[in-house]
Amino acid sequence: MAQDQDKSEKPTPQKLEEAKGRGQVTKSQELNLLVTCIVFFAVFTMLFNSISEQFIQLLKRVFLLSSNFSFTSESLVGLFRYIGLEMLYIFFPLLGFVLLFGVMSNVFQTGFVLSAFPIKPDFKKINPASGLKKIFSKKTLFELIKSVCKLLAFTLVIFYLSPLLIEQAYELMISPVSVMPSLWLGMLLKIGIYFVLLSVPFVLFDILFTRWDFMKNMMMSRKEVKDDHKKREGDPEIKSKQKQIQKELLQKSAALSQVKDSDIVIVNPTHIAIALKYDKLTMIAPVVVACGKGELAGKIRSQARKYSIPTIQNKPLARKLYEQTRLNKPVPAHCFDDLAPVFRWLLGIK
Incomplete structure (x- = not known):
């Protein structure tokens, strides 16, 4: 009543x-x-x-x-x-x-x-x-x-x-x-x-x-x-999360243009790709300039081949970086030990 x-x-x-x-x-x-x-x-x-x-x-x-x-x-x-x-x-x-x-x-x-x-x-x-x-x-x-x-x-x-x-x-x-x-x-x-x-x-x-x-x-x-x-328009919280995911996907897609400026691309080998840039004079740690999964990872690898960016296959590291790093942000300190051999290899081939 x-x-x-x-x-x-x-x-x-x-x-x-x-x-x-x-x-x-x-x-x-x-x-x-x-x-x-x-x-x-x-x-x-x-x-x-x-x-x-x-x-x-x-x-x-x-x-x-x-x-x-x-x-x-x-x-x-x-x-x-x-x-x-x-x-x-x-x-x-x-x-x-x-x-x-x-x-x-x-x-x-x-x-x-x-x-x-x-x-x-x-x-x-x-x-x-x-x-x-x-x-x-x-x-x-x-x-x-x-x-x-x-x-x-x-x-x-x-x-x-x-x-x-x-x-x-x-x-x-x-x-x-x-x-x-x-x-x-x-x-x-x-x-x-x-x-x-x-x-x-x-x-x-x-x-x-x-x-x-x-x-x-x-x-x-x-x-x-x-x-x-909510039924017609969708739950505001879910819509907010969807918008956030879409925004991140757009940012990751836009980051493809920065692959050519990266120093190395770490892959997993087909599902994940992370492009890193490191300048020891201006950066305290390597920065993620592009990252992606699935189709986007394939595009990053294509860009790397196009601009002759060194690519290394490391499944655990690629997965760890994809899950624990953010686009256009430095790599966290706890990943330095895993990255050190990669950059030593990079300095060796250069």
Whole structure:
């Protein structure tokens, strides 16, 4: 509980992206419902003449069939199957548009989200404590208040429209069959317009609350933000060490140009190379002007051959110097005894 109260930091983009990968996104079902209704009424109005004509033709065919119809179980099943398929054919364009715009409304709110995470079995969902927490959550309370308000609002609108609807229903009963479709369309459009206008405030409140509730559930503690930053950017200590290693590698690579000024190169024989320079008049000890391992050691040996720098193979000494010396620094005093024979040999060949 204390950890939940400590979540005062806004969610990082990384956490929001991970939540989206799990199918956790902010989405207003009220907006989807409103878009579906608007598309339904708009497309139904445009296709009304075609739908009504096809529907009338279907009724005529059914009446013609009924004149010679034998009422058996098989014939009734066949008749209902025929009527069902014809109705599906008539209303398929309308249903197709409604389905298409319903999907587009979801994509508009959440983007393309394909995740199997929500359907994975989760035993936490059947935990009684978690269930009670959801029942008494702010979201549940909001949904309850919203449902009650919608019920009251639509009841008042229906009560307000009831005289008009009764009048139009009576007009339908006494009107010729030829004008009935247009009267039906007018009545449905009025109901649709009132429904849409009444739904707009609920949609706006639902969008605002849904986004607020989602962001509240995504809030993070300072420790979580720090851990997320480490996960995304890397541990600062590790990054510092990596930068230090990269810096040393760059310095060692740049030191290749100083191999030509060295007096001797000590190798191991292929893995390590140390280039030393010693001037007894200006230096108290030999200085490491270049050192490297692996590929860099090979480049040092190549430079030594290019500039005719004496090279000596001494595995223990090369390894010791590589581990215990630093670039552009004098060799430590405890290495003098090991280096003395090397420089005596160097003076001998010179």
